[in-house]
Amino acid sequence: MASLTKFSLAEANAVLARTPATLNALLRGLPDIWLRCNEGTDTWSAFDIMGHLIFGERTDWMPRVRIILENGEARPFDPFDRFAQLTQSQDKSMEIEQLLDDFARLRKDNLAGLQALNLQQEDLIRRGRHPALGAVTLSELLATWAVHDLTHVHQLSRVLAHQYRDAVGPWNAYLGVLQCTGHSAA
Amino acid sequence: MASLTKFSLAEANAVLARTPATLNALLRGLPDIWLRCNEGTDTWSAFDIMGHLIFGERTDWMPRVRIILENGEARPFDPFDRFAQLTQSQDKSMEIEQLLDDFARLRKDNLAGLQALNLQQEDLIRRGRHPALGAVTLSELLATWAVHDLTHVHQLSRVLAHQYRDAVGPWNAYLGVLQCTGHSAA
Numbered sequence: 181m182a183s184l185t186k187f188s189l190a191e192a193n194a195v196l197a198r199t200p201a202t203l204n205a206l207l208r209g210l211p212d213i214w215l216r217c218n219e220g221t222d223t224w225s226a227f228d229i230m231g232h233l234i235f236g237e238r239t240d241w242m243p244r245v246r247i248i249l250e251n252g253e254a255r256p257f258d259p260f261d262r263f264a265q266l267t268q269s270q271d272k273s274m275e276i277e278q279l280l281d282d283f284a285r286l287r288k289d290n291l292a293g294l295q296a297l298n299l300q301q302e303d304l305i306r307r308g309r310h311p312a313l314g315a316v317t318l319s320e321l322l323a324t325w326a327v328h329d330l331t332h333v334h335q336l337s338r339v340l341a342h343q344y345r346d347a348v349g350p351w352n353a354y355l356g357v358l359q360c361t362g363h364s365a366a
Numbered sequence: 367m368a369s370l371t372k373f374s375l376a377e378a379n380a381v382l383a384r385t386p387a388t389l390n391a392l393l394r395g396l397p398d399i400w401l402r403c404n405e406g407t408d409t410w411s412a413f414d415i416m417g418h419l420i421f422g423e424r425t426d427w428m429p430r431v432r433i434i435l436e437n438g439e440a441r442p443f444d445p446f447d448r449f450a451q452l453t454q455s456q457d458k459s460m461e462i463e464q465l466l467d468d469f470a471r472l473r474k475d476n477l478a479g480l481q482a483l484n485l486q487q488e489d490l491i492r493r494g495r496h497p498a499l500g501a502v503t504l505s506e507l508l509a510t511w512a513v514h515d516l517t518h519v520h521q522l523s524r525v526l527a528h529q530y531r532d533a534v535g536p537w538n539a540y541l542g543v544l545q546c547t548g549h550s551a552a
Binding site: 186187188190191192194195198201202204205206209210211213214310313314316317319320321323324326327328330331333334335337338340341343344346347348349350351353354355356357358360362 | 372373374376377378380381384387388390391392395396397399400496499500502503505506507509510512513514516517519520521523524526527529530532533534535536537539540541542543544546548
């Protein structure tokens with residue numbers, strides 16, 4: 181399988197382990213103008229993105245790993261509520277520092293749980309069933325976890341940059357992030 | 367001016383001051399597969415992006431601030447060589463750690479230099495002349511410096527994610543960063 185020659189558990193782990201510190205460096209202590217703003221109606225702020233990442237750590241990634249290992253394709257994954265953070269009231273009053281700390285702790289625990297599974301190369305081709313996408317492998321799930329982090333770093337840089345869309349004046353045309361309109365599936 | 371009501375020196379500084387730590391958290395110690403790969407012919411790796419950011423700190427941002435303050439529109443900015451890092455031989459053998467350290471030191475020095483200028487609100491509307499864009503203001507230059515950082519965080523997340531384009535399997539469709547084709551002006 182072409183995907184397996186490229187995927188490496190250690191290399192995926194290297195990305196996953198760095199994301200909490202990356203988000204911490206980018207967001208902790210930033211003025212609220214950066215943290216509370218979004219890109220317009222029905223778009224996400226840095227707070228919403230952190231809430232989404234935390235929800236994923238709690239309900240999505242490692243639970244799906246365990247479903248693959250324990251049930252294979254027999255039990256489809258629970259759907260991931262990608263908008264849970266928008267309806268969970270406790271996040272609205274939270275400080276960004278609390279969200280960053282929660283995410284860092286959950287990620288650390290999840291990566292420790294992943295390591296404890298002592299996955300072997302042959303485990304990585306084990307299959308599960310995604311409720312919409314159908315058959316997927318464990319390595320695809322783990323690669324997606326890492327790229328999902330990068331998707332939200334990508335989004336965060338765009339949300340922050342959006343606030344200075346006017347402020348940069350004619351340089352707008354040179355700044356790639358200001359041309360990005362987002363690419364998430366509906 | 368609409369742009370001035372949104373621009374704030376303190377808020378721009380908050381972004382500029384965080385970028386070295388953000389890049390450090392994301393890149394230091396990452397396996398070479400992430401750091402040396404790019405998105406194909408004539409695209410940039412994490413090494414190239416760090417070289418470009420360093421070159422900007424050395425030759426572009428603060429020199430342009432000083433040209434505005436000292437010469438106004440009378441002296442156009444020197445053009446910014448956006449590909450300098452691709453021809454500067456010293457970067458090719460450098461470790462990412464050295465590039466991250468150089469960038470952090472230069473950024474710290476430049477922000478200290480900026481603070482030492484003690485810019486007032488009335489300075490922010492002073493004008494300079496961009497060789498291609500024409501008249502620009504000091505606040506537009508400073509906002510662009512911050513958004514330029516975010517453009518390269520945006521690019522970096524995309525370059526890294528690209529390496530797992532196949533590895534994520536059918537999740538490809540859900541991951542926004544994999545749909546981004548880049549948006550930099552030619």
